[in-house]
Amino acid sequence: MxxxxxxxxxxxxxxxxxxxxxxxxxxxxxxxxxxxxxxxxxxxxxxxxxxxxxxxxxxxxxxxLPTIPKPDKIVCIGLNYLGHIKETGRDRPEYPSIFTRYPSSVVGHGAPLVRPKVSQNFDFEGEFTVVIGKPGRHIARDRAYDHVAGYTCFNDGSIRDYQRHTTQFWGGKNFWQSGSMGPCLVTPDELGDPTEPRMVTRLNGEIMQDTSVGDLAFDIPDLIAYVSTIIDLAPGDIIATGTPSGVGNFRDPKVFMKPGDTIEVEIDGIGTLSNPIIDET
Structure with missing residues (x-):
């Protein structure tokens, strides 16, 4: 469904x-x-x-609207695809890298993503995303999938210069209406094995990112188990599992989204999340 x-x-x-x-x-x-x-x-x-x-x-x-319009928590995982870790020149992290987004930073399928006045370094990050269905704390890895309501597409739109102002990613990840989620939640019975889907990010029709969700350094049970040791997970909570290689910031030359562009995140079995880009007024 x-x-x-x-x-x-x-x-x-x-x-x-x-x-x-x-x-x-x-x-x-x-x-x-x-x-x-x-x-x-x-x-x-x-x-x-x-x-x-x-x-x-x-x-x-x-x-x-965003798949879950008003989630209690949006938990994002950084540096979690092996290809993306390699392109950044970093080592595989020992633990998941976690930051959060606010609901006001996320729009639904078809709504414009807003490039802020203060920066032109507006990057895309296609992500496979988990929606929590059953609450829990200290969830065992082998019971993690019992807590999943389904999956959706996410674009963790990032303002790269603000992301680099400090060691904390928060600044570049929470600009107003800079990210998106949708177009739907797909239930686990319909999607099947969540490690198999192909995820493709296209900018104006050109493929920027193309990978299997199975390239995760920390898989979905790892993430649910780890995050739930820190916070309680509640129905409707979002875990965006990270982005693969191919982001604009690590291309030569760099590629950033600009007004008039269209960005798409397509995941097998879920669909396509598409958003035009506009400037903040």
Missing amino acids: KISSYVLPGGTESYGRLEGDTVVDAGTTLRGTYPDLRALLAGDAIHRLASADGPSLPVSDVTM
């Missing part, structure tokens, strides 16, 4: 099944109990989406 969050014509936020170019608005019958997708996950009611009735609308008639 593929599940999207969106704004209906008229301005109501809702969610439903994504079926090709159509959304079936399950929120029509479920919003009274579960106002958004995060609440549905917290209520352990994702199974109700499969049979929930609602009107069918063309995707073009709704405005896509």
